[in-house]
Amino acid sequence: MPTLNITLSLPQDEIDSIREAAGTESLASLTAQALRRELRARSAEAYSAWNESLPTEVRADLDAWDTAPMPGWDA
16 A cells, blocks of 8 residues: 655644643644545646656656555556
């Protein structure tokens, strides 16, 4: 299964606030929820502009990864 590793840098007081608000939910779970909300909020036009701003070799790597067959996935 493909994975995506993201490193976030936040001030300690923000991390503490998130942990406090999380209650029984994990920080990782809340972060994943926030990322999903952010991705849904982005328009296709904004994504296209971001994608076009990437260096050519990075776009090629992303395209290759996107079209590579994934074990256990129907092609």
